[in-house]
Amino acid sequence: MAINNSYEYINENSIHEDLLCSICTDPFEDPVSANQCGHVFCRKCITDTFCNTPRCPTCRHDLVLEDFHPVTLRPFLNQLNQLLVKCKSCSQINIQRGNFQDHMANCEKVILLCPAAHLKCDWKGQRHEMQDHVTICSLIKFQPAIDELNTVIKKQSEQIHCLYTILEKISSNHKKVCEESYMGTEVYCDVCTRKLAFGELKHRLHYCPQTDICSNCIKQHFP
Template sequence: MGFEVNRIQGDVDEELICSICSGVLEDPLQAPVCEHAFCRSCIQEWISRQPTCPVDRQHITSAQLRPVPRILRNLLSRLSISCDNAEYGCNCTLKLDTLASHLEECVYNPKRPLPCEQGCGLVIPKDELKDHNCIKELRQLITKQQQKLNDFQQDLTEQRFIINEQKRELQLLKDFMRAMRISNPAMRAIADAMERDEVVRWSNSLIRARVTRWGGMISTPDEVLQLMIRRTLSEIGCPSHIIDDLMEKSHERRWPPGLCSLETRQNNRRLYENYVCKRVPGKQAVIVLSCDNTHVSEDLMVEPGLVMIFAHGVE
């Protein structure tokens, strides 16, 4: 709908009048061939009923409508119009292109959002303040939030069920592949490739870490610490077939030759910066997987990788 003509100061050119609502054009669009202009809402509603120009009945579609020329927009913006809130006491007359910004700040706007001063702090329309009840509104708000929380918890329960079912099916598939690998040598290569791909995908999901103090590496971590790391690996989706190997290699007795003694570690300290390390979330530990470190020499890497635990110095 356009602006009422009686709100405009002075005469209004016919080219600025919408032939559908007879008001001054509001957010106008133009027919492509005949160039007749209409309010956006007016012409879109008209075309939804009959795809013709309201003036000369030429065929048009909504997709063919175009913004009016700049000269027409400039003529509209120069019109002086009274405020929408004149009936509530606003006596302002302003240019049409500034009307929208004025309405947001107009003190006479009955729908202007204002904070409740009775204590609840809710922001409500000005004309609803007189009937506002803080306790009632807060109760309704709490009820809505509780319903949203209940819906979220239900969705979360359903998603957990789906995830658990998918994990169960994946585990069954893994068990089947392992059984086939044992009974059928031809399946061994396929199963090995699937397990390698699983490790690569898991590695790509981890955040890269940087070790700042290699001297803080713990060569003989205690069982409690190892158990904590093992639990975290499981929680972040570490493929089950490599967890045992990784944790076995968190101890110096299973480290490769380049790490197996204090002397070799000191000699190779500068080479450690070549490791691509992935963070173990929440722990002073990193995972160094062989799939990420094919560039590292054999005396510094083992399959499927290493878990390095540090006293300090991991970012």
């Protein structure tokens, strides 16, 4: 994972205006356009602009973000890919923009993050330093175990969620059955044999299904 994966254009002034985005004024990155008007923008530029005004910034045509599709015109994309850039990390010049990701994969000067950066290792360094770090980074050693644990945890939380849903359903069904079976029945306290008032039946439901106990006895015996 690189953190300064950037380049600058060589002879930016000589780049044809058809290749420039009217929003950021740089050559298009990930160009998109809408069929309705055909104007082309960088995907990021038009997405940001649309947060404020859902219109084509060039012709004011009313559009939605979903109207924009990637430009697939080969000659146009080739022209963008052939633009020459300079690597800001190693200062190598005349790299075709389309090959910049390949350059990044080998650039000796680019600053890389530890492969265990997501486990909070904050090491950064150049490619030739990475080998040394990898041999001493304890977080990398734990990574397979942590990944495995995470998988187990994720699976278990799904199961727990599932069980919880089932339990809720069972308990609501059971409560209904229990309440219905009680309608019109005379119930006596198993401890003092007093007849339970209707309002006390909820105690039975609470302790269900073992015993019927009146509220006085519950207070007395189960404080």
